[in-house]
Amino acid sequence: xxxxxxxxxxxxxxxxxxxxxxxxxxxxxxxxxxxxxxxxxxxxxxxxxxxxxxxxxxxxxxxxxxxxxxxxxxxxxxxxxxxxxxxxxxxxxxxxxxxxxxxxxxxxxxxxxxxxxxxxxxxxxxxxxxxxxxxxxxxxxxxxxxxxxxxxxxxxxxxxxxxxxxxxxxxxxxxxxxxxxxxxxxxxxxxxxxxxxxxxxxxxxxxxxxxxxxxxxxxxxxxxxxxxxxxxxxxxxxxxxxxxxxxxxxxxxxxxxxxxxxxxxxxxxxxxxxxxxxxxxxxxxxxxxxxxxxxxxxxxxxxxxxxxxxxxxxxxxxxxxxxxxxxxxxxxxxxxxxxxxxxxxxxxxxxxxxxxxxxxxxxxxxxxxxxxxxxxxxxxxxxxx
Amino acid sequence: xxxxxxxxxxxxxxxxxxxxxxxxxxxxxxxxxxxxxxxxxxxxxxxxxxxxxxxxxxxxxxxxxxxxxxxxxxxxxxxxxxxxxxxxxxxxxxxxxxxxxxxxxxxxxxxxxxxxxxxxxxxxxxxxxxxxxxxxxxxxxxxxxxxxxxxxxxxxxxxxxxxxxxxxxxxxxxxxxxxxxxxxxxxxxxxxxxxxxxxxxxxxxxxxxxxxxxxxxxxxxxxxxxxxxxxxxxxxxxxxxxxxxxxxxxxxxxxxxxxxxxxx
Amino acid sequence: xxxxxxxxxxxxxxxxxxxxxxxxxxxxxxxxxxxxxxxxxxxxxxxxxxxxxxxxxxxxxxxxxxxxxxxxxxxxxxxxxxxxxxxxxxxxxxxxxxxxxxxxxxxxxxxxxxxxxxxxxxxxxxxx
Ligand code: SF4
Ligand code: SF4
Ligand code: SF4
Numbered sequence: 001x002x003x004x005x006x007x008x009x010x011x012x013x014x015x016x017x018x019x020x021x022x023x024x025x026x027x028x029x030x031x032x033x034x035x036x037x038x039x040x041x042x043x044x045x046x047x048x049x050x051x052x053x054x055x056x057x058x059x060x061x062x063x064x065x066x067x068x069x070x071x072x073x074x075x076x077x078x079x080x081x082x083x084x085x086x087x088x089x090x091x092x093x094x095x096x097x098x099x100x101x102x103x104x105x106x107x108x109x110x111x112x113x114x115x116x117x118x119x120x121x122x123x124x125x126x127x128x129x130x131x132x133x134x135x136x137x138x139x140x141x142x143x144x145x146x147x148x149x150x151x152x153x154x155x156x157x158x159x160x161x162x163x164x165x166x167x168x169x170x171x172x173x174x175x176x177x178x179x180x181x182x183x184x185x186x187x188x189x190x191x192x193x194x195x196x197x198x199x200x201x202x203x204x205x206x207x208x209x210x211x212x213x214x215x216x217x218x219x220x221x222x223x224x225x226x227x228x229x230x231x232x233x234x235x236x237x238x239x240x241x242x243x244x245x246x247x248x249x250x251x252x253x254x255x256x257x258x259x260x261x262x263x264x265x266x267x268x269x270x271x272x273x274x275x276x277x278x279x280x281x282x283x284x285x286x287x288x289x290x291x292x293x294x295x296x297x298x299x300x301x302x303x304x305x306x307x308x309x310x311x312x313x314x315x316x317x318x319x320x321x322x323x324x325x326x327x328x329x330x331x332x333x334x335x336x337x338x339x340x341x342x343x344x345x346x347x348x349x350x351x352x353x354x355x356x357x358x359x360x361x362x363x364x365x366x367x368x369x370x371x372x373x374x375x376x377x378x379x380x381x382x383x384x385x
Numbered sequence: 386x387x388x389x390x391x392x393x394x395x396x397x398x399x400x401x402x403x404x405x406x407x408x409x410x411x412x413x414x415x416x417x418x419x420x421x422x423x424x425x426x427x428x429x430x431x432x433x434x435x436x437x438x439x440x441x442x443x444x445x446x447x448x449x450x451x452x453x454x455x456x457x458x459x460x461x462x463x464x465x466x467x468x469x470x471x472x473x474x475x476x477x478x479x480x481x482x483x484x485x486x487x488x489x490x491x492x493x494x495x496x497x498x499x500x501x502x503x504x505x506x507x508x509x510x511x512x513x514x515x516x517x518x519x520x521x522x523x524x525x526x527x528x529x530x531x532x533x534x535x536x537x538x539x540x541x542x543x544x545x546x547x548x549x550x551x552x553x554x555x556x557x558x559x560x561x562x563x564x565x566x567x568x569x570x571x572x573x574x575x576x577x578x579x580x581x582x583x584x585x586x587x588x589x590x591x592x593x594x595x596x597x598x599x600x601x602x603x604x605x606x607x608x609x610x611x612x613x614x615x616x617x618x619x620x621x622x623x624x625x626x627x628x629x630x631x632x633x634x635x636x637x638x639x640x641x642x643x644x645x646x647x648x649x
Numbered sequence: 650x651x652x653x654x655x656x657x658x659x660x661x662x663x664x665x666x667x668x669x670x671x672x673x674x675x676x677x678x679x680x681x682x683x684x685x686x687x688x689x690x691x692x693x694x695x696x697x698x699x700x701x702x703x704x705x706x707x708x709x710x711x712x713x714x715x716x717x718x719x720x721x722x723x724x725x726x727x728x729x730x731x732x733x734x735x736x737x738x739x740x741x742x743x744x745x746x747x748x749x750x751x752x753x754x755x756x757x758x759x760x761x762x763x764x765x766x767x768x769x770x771x772x773x774x775x776x777x
Contacts, residue, residue, distance in 0.1 A: 038545075045475075045556075045560065046556075107546060108560065108584075112544045115542055115544050119524050124548070126546060188552055188555075574738060577769045580768055
């Protein structure tokens with residue numbers, strides 16, 4: 001089946017090759033990081049995790065969001081998702097692989113990474129996160145392969161795959177929960193020490209993931225013969241709407257607890273993110289952009305008129321995606337480090353090298369999505385000749 | 386086609402198992418017997434200093450009185466090959482002075498004695514009895530030694546994920562952002578340096594204790610402001626000091642149970 | 650199998666390329682090269698006999714490492730009862746005069762790169 005990704009039109013190959021060029025350039029930057037050390041990044045003694053870990057966190061969400069198409073299709077037998085379920089699963093596979101790569105590039109000693117398995121440590125959540133992500137990747141590879149294979153041969157998928165699919169549903173929830181637990185269990189970091197972090201992660205994932213899927217479907221419709229139809233897109237939009245509403249609600253709850261309790265240690269992180277601390281304001285414009293985009297997107301999504309019109313729906317999806325990307329991909333992780341546990345303010349901004357390496361990882365994800373979607377559409381004969 | 390592939394996978398799989406098995410195979414043939422060191426289980430070359438629970442009491446009054454003294458810091462950083470990068474971004478430190486308001490920011494208040502507020506306060510790893518850094522480490526590269534409570538570091542095993550740095554509420558840990566060797570003023574051959582990509586911190590001088598020596602910082606202090614000893618021994622000097630003085634610890638409310646006590 | 654002709658040619662070209670260094674050395678008459686190592690004067694003092702050390706020094710050092718760092722055991726008792734401090738810098742390098750002409754030479758020849766010396770310091774190298 002994989003060979004389907006190797007036969008394509010000129011446009012397909014141009015796309016594939018340009019992505020590979022980006023990856024190649026990024027790899028050179030990674031070599032530089034590997035030889036010099038993580039000092040090439042903007043990280044420091046005070047802000048020890050940054051862009052890489054934040055992208056990892058964000059992408060775990062995208063991976064988990066596949067459950068938003070898998071669940072209605074398999075559990076509620078919602079037929080309209082038949083065409084896009086496989087796309088959701090393939091997106092999950094690409095995202096998990098990007099997550100793992102982001103972890104890898106963030107390691108100080110990447111070639112010792114097997115130590116996590118040689119010395120398994122159940123009291124460490126990072127160990128469980130590795131297990132959860134690895135398992136989720138495996139589940140999705142098995143499911144998508146078996147289902148697509150059956151589809152190609154025009155037979156019903158084997159019966160044993162059903163329980164595997166059912167298992168993948170709670171598993172998807174678990175990957176993002178465990179990822180939230182990485183942060184939410186640390187006495188040292190009051191900003192993350194909140195029980196609502198895991199629900200908030202899930203809500204933001206279940207809006208940004210479907211938003212991305214809508215955009216991908218519409219792109220495919222434009223450039224291939226694939227047509228998801230109106231109904232599944234609208235259903236996805238509805239899911240993104242509910243999840244985004246929940247996400248904004250959770251953020252407001254965070255604000256309430258921090259502002260009303262007025263505990264300085266907790267409050268200072270919000271102060272840094274939205275007002276700046278000690279005259280340091282790097283993240284302030286970003287955070288306000290994120291919140292404002294979230295509100296506009298919410299209005300566009302909740303209003304049935306703008307949700308149904310394709311132009312405004314696309315706009316809303318882009319806004320949801322950017323808003324949550326800033327929130328999780330910058331603010332959430334970096335905000336937890338500023339001020340540091342001693343009350344000192346050290347700021348962080350990713351360096352060019354760091355951004356290039358990240359771009360390379362995203363390019364790899366895009367390449368995977370392109371190849372996998374190509375396979376899915378070829379099997380169904382929906383590729384434009 | 387299918388069978389070929391399956392055969393191929395089986396073949397590679399078996400090869401991998403075979404390779405993984407070699408050390409075990411060696412052990413079975415008995416060739417490995419020299420590696421077993423049971424007969425020679427002897428903790429140290431000389432008379433080691435031992436305790437059930439090591440702890441430190443710092444007399445801040447005495448320490449603050451020595452304005453500008455850095456003898457303990459220099460001693461520690463020299464014997465442990467701690468590099469000096471000269472910039473805060475790459476900085477590595479095992480023991481340093483932090484202003485009182487930052488070291489103890491729960492104790493600070495509006496009308497606090499101005500001198501105390503800015504007083505340089507000696508801080509380093511607390512060797513917490515309930516260490517969050519150990520709880521989060523995915524490889525046990527940092528762990529609490531059960532026999533004496535020292536929170537250890539294994540620089541051979543650390544993967545540089547920096548989760549421990551994130552989890553330590555006291556900022557005690559440093560990461561090697563780049564190769565430290567060129568930035569060590571004077572290499573000290575008895576102790577290893579570190580490589581880029583691992584985390585380091587104070588180890589209560591466990592390598593010196595094993596040789597019967599007190600921690601380097603304690604030894605270097607001209608004022609005897611740092612006292613090191615066994616908390617489980619009721620007659621030890623640290624217990625004596627804790628009995629007779631009012632002492633505080635950093636962030637006790639977090640339940641990490643720091644083993645460094647301050648007389649203020 | 651499809652395209653067996655192309656596949657087999659491909660495999661042959663591949664084999665020629667990856668074995669090229671071997672042919673190259675044979676042609677230059679260097680195939681029998683063995684590095685000349687600088688041994689300590691008194692070889693009998695080693696913690697184990699040479700054959701064992703040659704084959705298993707890495708395992709021995711790994712065990713030493715784990716026992717010293719993780720278990721706090723610092724003394725090694727050899728098969729004949731002599732005891733040694735388990736230390737690469739202080740025990741091994743006491744007798745071995747030169748890391749360059751002993752460790753490195755052989756490791757380079759075998760193209761292995763253990764990372765011992767990334768951290769541990771050869772006291773003699775320091776003096777120079
Ligand atoms: S002070 Fe920090 S590094 Fe030291 S034991 Fe406590 S938590 Fe760990
Ligand atoms: S950086 Fe090293 S010591 Fe710290 S948690 Fe990761 S593996 Fe453990
Ligand atoms: S106890 Fe040893 S390692 Fe810790 S600060 Fe003092 S000298 Fe440094």
